Ligand SMILES: O=C(O)CCC(=O)C(=O)O
C-alpha cells in the first residue's frame with residue numbers, strides 16, 4: 450500500500466460490495482486486513498458501497514439538504530445547542546464564510562430526524578425525514594461493517610457486540626458555497642474528528658483534503674454516488690493506543706457550485722478503554738479510560754493527550 454516518496458499520494462479505495470462482505474470468506478478476511486492497513490497508514494480510506502448508487506435516494510437526499518440550507522438564517526438558527534458546535538447550526542462565521550452546517554442528534558433514528566425537522570419546519574417535513582433516514586441507515590450499516598472488520602483484524606471480534614450496542618450517532622449536514630473569487634478558498638478549517646469513526650458522503654463537488662503522516666495534503670475524490678469516506682476519529686486513535694492516527698482534514702472550495710455533504714459521527718456511550726491486547730512493549734499505554742460523549746462538549750480544538758493522555 451505505502452506511498453512514501455510518492456509526490457501525488459491517493460487514499461486507498463476499498464470495495465464494500467455485497468460479495469466481499471460475507472463474514473468468514475477469503476474476501477472478507479482480505480478486506481478486513483486492508484481496512485486495518487488503510488486506517489494505520491492514512492487514518493482513512495474511500496469505501497465503494499454500491500447501495501449508495503440509488504438515483505432516487507441521491508436526488509432526494511441532496512435536494513432535501515439544499516431545501517434546508519436555502520431557508521432563512523433565522524430559521525436555521527432554531528437548531529442551536531449552546532457550546533456544542535457539532536450539533537448546532539454553524540454559519541456566517543467570518544473565518545469560514547462559505548461554511549454552514551447543522552447537527553441531528555440520534556441522526557439514524559426516525560425520532561431524532563423528526564424532532565430536528567419539527568424545530569425547522571413546525572408542521573414537520575415528511576419528505577426530508579424519509580430521505581435523510583434512508584441515507585442515515587445506509588451510512589450506519591457501512592459504519593457497523595467497518596467496525597466489525599476492524600475489530601476482526603485485531604483479533605478482537607468480541608468487542609464488536611459491545612460497540613454495536615453502545616453507539617450513538619450524530620448526523621451532520623453541511624453546505625459549502627463556491628468561492629466568489631477564482632482562487633480556492635478554505636471552506637472548513639483543518640481539524641480531527643472527535644468521533645470513533647466518521648462516514649462522509651457528498652454530492653458531485655469535491656473539496657475534502659486529508660493530511661498524510663508526512664504532512665502532504667491529499668485531494669479526496671469521492672464524487673461518485675457509490676463513494677464514501679471512512680475516517681478515524683480521536684476516540685479510535687485512543688482505543689487503538691495510537692496505532693491509528695485520526696487524520697487532519699479540511700475543505701477547500703473551488704469552482705462555482707455548492708458542495709453538500711453529510712457526516713455520520715459514531716460516538717460510544719460510556720467509557721472507552723484501550724484493550725489489554727493492544728498494549729505491549731512496543732505500544733505502552735497512551736490513554737486513560739475516558740468518557741467519549743463528554744468529548745462532544747469540547748470544541749474542535751480539544752486535544753486527546755490533554756483530555757486523557759497517560
Ligand atoms: O464536508 C466534508 O467532507 C468534511 C466535513 C468534516 O470534516 C466535519 O464535519 O467534521
Ligand SMILES: [Fe+2]
Pocket residue numbers: 640641642698
Ligand atoms: Fe471532520
